[in-house]
Amino acid sequence: VLDPYARLLGLTVTVPLPGSATASLVIAPEHANTHGTCHGAVLFALADAALQAASNSHGPQALATTVSIHYLKPAAVGETVVATAVEEHLGGRLALYRIGVRRDADLLAVADGQVAIRR
Amino acid sequence: VLDPYARLLGLTVTVPLPGSATASLVIAPEHANTHGTCHGAVLFALADAALQAASNSHGPQALATTVSIHYLKPAAVGETVVATAVEEHLGGRLALYRIGVRRDADLLAVADGQVAIRR
Amino acid sequence: VLDPYARLLGLTVTVPLPGSATASLVIAPEHANTHGTCHGAVLFALADAALQAASNSHGPQALATTVSIHYLKPAAVGETVVATAVEEHLGGRLALYRIGVRRDADLLAVADGQVAIRR
Amino acid sequence: VLDPYARLLGLTVTVPLPGSATASLVIAPEHANTHGTCHGAVLFALADAALQAASNSHGPQALATTVSIHYLKPAAVGETVVATAVEEHLGGRLALYRIGVRRDADLLAVADGQVAIRR
Numbered sequence: 057v058l059d060p061y062a063r064l065l066g067l068t069v070t071v072p073l074p075g076s077a078t079a080s081l082v083i084a085p086e087h088a089n090t091h092g093t094c095h096g097a098v099l100f101a102l103a104d105a106a107l108q109a110a111s112n113s114h115g116p117q118a119l120a121t122t123v124s125i126h127y128l129k130p131a132a133v134g135e136t137v138v139a140t141a142v143e144e145h146l147g148g149r150l151a152l153y154r155i156g157v158r159r160d161a162d163l164l165a166v167a168d169g170q171v172a173i174r175r
Numbered sequence: 176v177l178d179p180y181a182r183l184l185g186l187t188v189t190v191p192l193p194g195s196a197t198a199s200l201v202i203a204p205e206h207a208n209t210h211g212t213c214h215g216a217v218l219f220a221l222a223d224a225a226l227q228a229a230s231n232s233h234g235p236q237a238l239a240t241t242v243s244i245h246y247l248k249p250a251a252v253g254e255t256v257v258a259t260a261v262e263e264h265l266g267g268r269l270a271l272y273r274i275g276v277r278r279d280a281d282l283l284a285v286a287d288g289q290v291a292i293r294r
Numbered sequence: 295v296l297d298p299y300a301r302l303l304g305l306t307v308t309v310p311l312p313g314s315a316t317a318s319l320v321i322a323p324e325h326a327n328t329h330g331t332c333h334g335a336v337l338f339a340l341a342d343a344a345l346q347a348a349s350n351s352h353g354p355q356a357l358a359t360t361v362s363i364h365y366l367k368p369a370a371v372g373e374t375v376v377a378t379a380v381e382e383h384l385g386g387r388l389a390l391y392r393i394g395v396r397r398d399a400d401l402l403a404v405a406d407g408q409v410a411i412r413r
Numbered sequence: 414v415l416d417p418y419a420r421l422l423g424l425t426v427t428v429p430l431p432g433s434a435t436a437s438l439v440i441a442p443e444h445a446n447t448h449g450t451c452h453g454a455v456l457f458a459l460a461d462a463a464l465q466a467a468s469n470s471h472g473p474q475a476l477a478t479t480v481s482i483h484y485l486k487p488a489a490v491g492e493t494v495v496a497t498a499v500e501e502h503l504g505g506r507l508a509l510y511r512i513g514v515r516r517d518a519d520l521l522a523v524a525d526g527q528v529a530i531r532r
Contacts, residue, residue: 060207061214064183088179089227095180096239097223101216108208120215121388122360122408124243124481126509126527128502144523145485149387150359150410152483152523166501166509168525170360170408170483172388240507241479241527243362245390245408247383263404264366268506269478269529271364271404285382285390287406289364289479289527291507298445299452302421326417327465333418334477335458342454346446358453362481 062105065098069109075143077109083133094131099139099165103155106141107169110153118151118171125167135159141169149173181224184217188228194262196228202252213250218258218284222274225260226288229272237270237290244286254278260288268292300343303336307347313381315347321371332369337377337403341393344379345407348391356389356409363405373397379407387411419462422455426466432500434466440490451488456496456522460512463498464526467510475508475528482524492516498526506530 058069066084071077079102081087089095103125111118131137137159145152150170157165177188185203190196198221200206208214222244230237250256256278264271269289276284296307304322309315317340319325327333341363349356369375375397383390388408395403415426423441428434436459438444446452460482468475488494494516502509507529514522 057209059209059214060205061217064205086179086183090176090178095178096242097216097220098180100219100223100242104216104219120246122243122245123215123219124241124362124525126241126502126525127239128504128509145483145520147485152485154523163502166511166525168481168483168523243406243481245383245406247385247390264364264401266366271366273404282383285392285406287362287364287404295447297447297452298443299455302443324417324421328414328416333416334480335454335461336418338457338461338480339454342457358484360481360483361453361457362479364479365477 065101067102067105069105071109071113074113075110076141077106077113078138078140079105080136080138082136083131085133088133094137096127099157100125102137102139103157103165103167106139106155107153110141110143111151111171117174120169121172122170123167125165127165129162129164131159131164137164184220186221186224188224190228190232193232194229195260196225196232197257197259198224199255199257201255202250204252207252213256215246218276219244221256221258222276222284222286225258225274226272229260229262230270230290236293239288240291241289242286244284246284248281248283250278250283256283303339305340305343307343309347309351312351313348314379315344315351316376316378317343318374318376320374321369323371326371332375334365337395338363340375340377341395341403341405344377344393345391348379348381349389349409355412358407359410360408361405363403365403367400367402369397369402375402422458424459424462426462428466428470431470432467433498434463434470435495435497436462437493437495439493440488442490445490451494453484456514457482459494459496460514460522460524463496463512464510467498467500468508468528474531477526478529479527480524482522484522486519486521488516488521494521
C-alpha cells in the first residue's frame, strides 16, 4: 500500500525479498528542477521509498532516523529511474540500508539509510 | 522563481540575505506517510529548497552534491514547517550549508548540504 | 578519564556542562598526513572525543552509531585545534550532537554524531 | 609510502588496482576505547587510509572533503581488521568511494568518502 506522498509522486514499489526493495518512477515534468532535469529531492524520495519498503518488510515498524545521499549524475524528464535498497545490517534497534538509484546500469545517486526499529 | 517540483509541493522560499534562505510549507494530506504524519521526504524537500536558494544566492550556479538529514520529531498535517539554511563555508569550488527544519521553535530535522559551484 | 587512544594522541577533554564537551590537541609531527598538515583522521578523532564526552555526560552509556565529517580548512603542525560538541537532540534511545573543530575562530571541520543510549 | 599518522597507528596499506585499496591493522591495546574494544576513531582512520590510497591511485592529488561512517559491530584487541575502499564514481572534480571495514567476513563499519581532485 503506497502512502499519500508516494501516490502524489507516482512511485511504484516492490519488495522482492525481505530486507530489500525497489522503487521506480518515470520522471514527469512536475519532477523537474530549474535546469529541467530530475529534482534531487525526487531522487531522494525514490531512495527513501525503497528504504521504507525494505526496512518495514520484516514486520516490526521501522522509522528512518538518518539518510544521506550523494548525487552523481542527472536524469532527464521521460526517463525511468529505479532505486534499489539492500540491507547491510539488521540489529536489534537499528538497521542500515544501502540504496542505489539507477537509470538502466547508470548510477545516478547512492544513499545510506538508517532506521530505528520499534519492537 | 520556484522550480516545478517546489510548485508541486506548494513551497514558499525566501532569501533574506546572500548565503541564507528559508523554505516553508503547510503540511497537506498529500504530504503524509503511512502514519498520517509528514513524510520524511517532504521534510527533505523543504530542507533541499532552502539549501538550493541559499547556495544560489551568490550568482554562480551551485548544484547539491551531498545532503544528509537526521530526523528528530514528526510534524502533523495542517502544521507549518520552516527550513532555514545557513552558510557554514564558502570555498572556491565547494560550499557547505546547515539546515534546520522547525515547527515554531521545535527542531524536527537537521541537514547538511554540500554544493559544487560552477564558475 | 581518557581512553587509551585519546592518550596515544595526547588529547585533553573537558565537560563544561552536561550535554556539551570540548577536546583539544596541539598538532604534533606524528599527526601529519603526506602533505605535512594535520591528518583528517586526527581531526575526526578530536571531534569524536568531544562527541563521546558530551554524550556520556548524562549518566547512561552512549555509543556512537553514525558520524559524518566535512573538512573545510587544513591545520598545521604546532597549532592548537579545539573540537566543541553541542547537543542538538536528546531522545530516549538516540541523541544527536553537532561538533565544530576550530583553530581560534577558524572553522576547520564540522561533524554530526549520533549515539545510541543504553538504558 | 605511509604518512606519519598511519605509522603511529601501525597501518598496512595496499593498492591492488587503480581506484581501490585496502588498509589493515592488528588492534593493539593503545587503540582501545573505555570499553576495551577498538576505538571508533581507529576504525575511521583505517577506512580513511583505504580511501586516501584508493583516491590517490589515479595520479592527480585527491583530498577528502566529506566522510561518513556507520558503526555496526565492535572489534576486540588482538583482532585483525581490514578496510576495503571501492570507487563508486570518478568525476572530473569529485569522486566517491565506499569503504567496508571487516574482521574476516564480519562487517564492522561502512563508510562513504568523497574526495576533491586537484588537476
